[in-house]
Amino acid sequence: MxxxxxxxxxxxxxxxxxxxxxxxxxxxxxxxxxxxxxxxxxxxxxxxxxxxxxxxxxxxxxxxxxxxxxxxxxxxxxxxxxxxxxxxxxxxxxxxxxxxxxxxxxxxxxxxxxxxxxxxxxxxxxxxxxxxxxEKLLDPLTVVLGSGPALVAKLLRAYVEAAVNVGVPWDLAKSIASGLFSTAPQLVERLGYDGVVEAVATPGGTTIRAITRMAGLEGLLATAVEEAVARLIPKS
Ligand SMILES: NC(=O)c1ccc[n+]([C@@H]2O[C@H](COP(=O)([O-])OP(=O)(O)OC[C@H]3O[C@@H](n4cnc5c(N)ncnc54)[C@H](OP(=O)(O)O)[C@@H]3O)[C@@H](O)[C@H]2O)c1
Structure with missing residues (x-):
């Protein structure tokens, strides 16, 4: 080859x-x-x-x-x-x-x-x-798939830093975050996105507080990916 x-x-x-x-x-x-x-x-x-x-x-x-x-x-x-x-x-x-x-x-x-x-x-x-x-899908996939490892690494890092911020030691935070990111697809496959949240979040509890504070995340990620794709397309 x-x-x-x-x-x-x-x-x-x-x-x-x-x-x-x-x-x-x-x-x-x-x-x-x-x-x-x-x-x-x-x-x-x-x-x-x-x-x-x-x-x-x-x-x-x-x-x-x-x-x-x-x-x-x-x-x-x-x-x-x-x-x-x-x-x-x-x-x-x-x-x-x-x-x-x-x-x-x-x-x-x-x-x-x-x-x-x-x-x-x-x-x-x-x-x-x-x-x-x-072929038209390859431009968005350049970011979603090609840049993917860097974007997911950034999310993983953010999770580790959030854990360290509340006092979890770095090595423990890294190990817990890696486990969560690697097993999330199986859990979502089994329970569905909403099912995972509902299985974990008690009404009035800690999880739902964190979830509601993360409300802007989807929009932020969507805009980040959209701007990256827009940067690529004029060069093709
Ligand atoms: N890196 C990624 O994560 C990734 C993911 C998906 C797609 N891609 C795509 O893959 C391509 C390469 O990216 P990369 O990150 O691997 O870049 P890179 O590390 O800079 O590798 C490019 C290679 O091409 C060689 N090269 C340049 N001009 C050449 C020529 N005329 N003939 C033969 N070889 C030549 C360079 O040699 P010299 O070092 O001697 O200049 C270098 O070894 C890009 O088009 C990128 O869009 C990259």
Whole structure:
């Protein structure tokens, strides 16, 4: 498998591919990054066409402003993870273009392009969830999925700080918050959002006080995500 742009996301993809038994060959732009990526055990080059020649499928993971420099032309599938760069532009690099989005945790991959079972299986070996979507969804998903780990980390951190603020030691607060965030989906699945709140909040009690004070949270998060998506779209 080839990865053009063995940076933060490209390396995460490369490491996961290698774990799954694929041979990974990649490229970067500078010697400094070539040394860094080589230390991770990848075969790294400064020549993108060499990567294309030696790969069955090519992942593209350069910054949007570097796409113009990537002078490749191939009939092999090219799966681009580049934020905001449309499928039409990737079709200038490959006759089998795909535009995808994921995050550094590879928690899910959303992809658009002509459905292909081989590509589907390859992506399913990289992430537990693979969603074939219309291309127009990839802009909002750049924030919701791509930025997701940073946004959720921010929420997790806020929970830890709220606990520390009422006297819970840092290590205890971190461990409790991690447990809550990792088990919340199962609890919500079982009881529903309202069910979880109603199971915990006694009328006139402590929980409902905290819940009512959190009333602005949904609007704040919605505005934050909306503004981030708006920042992306004019660049596409
Ligand atoms: N990071 C994330 O969480 C995330 C999540 C979803 C999507 N993405 C998307 O993934 C892409 C990469 O993001 P990143 O955070 O991984 O950036 P990054 O760490 O800066 O990695 C980009 C890599 O591309 C290489 N590169 C630049 N120009 C190149 C060229 N002409 N030929 C070959 N390689 C070239 C860079 O090499 P040098 O270091 O030598 O310049 C660098 O290794 C972006 O388009 C971003 O939108 C990122």
């Amino acid at each position: 080839g990865i053009i742009g063995l940076g933060k996301l490209g390396s995460a993809l490369g490491l996961r591919l290698r774990e799954r038994g694929y041979r990974v060959i990649g490229s970067v732009k500078t010697y400094r990054s070539l040394e860094r990526a080589s230390k991770l055990g990848f075969e790294v080059h400064l020549d993108n066409n060499l990567v294309v020649d030696k790969s069955d499928v090519v992942f593209l993971s350069v910054k949007p402003y570097n796409v113009a420099e990537v002078a490749i032309k191939t009939d092999k599938p090219v799966v681009s993870f580049v934020a905001g760069v449309p499928l039409a532009r990737i079709s200038g690099l490959s006759t089998r273009p795909y535009r995808a989005m994921t995050n550094i945790g590879l928690t899910a991959i959303a992809v658009s392009g002509e459905y292909d079972e081989g590509i589907d299986n390859l992506l399913k070996s990289l992430a537990p969830v693979v969603l074939w979507v219309e």
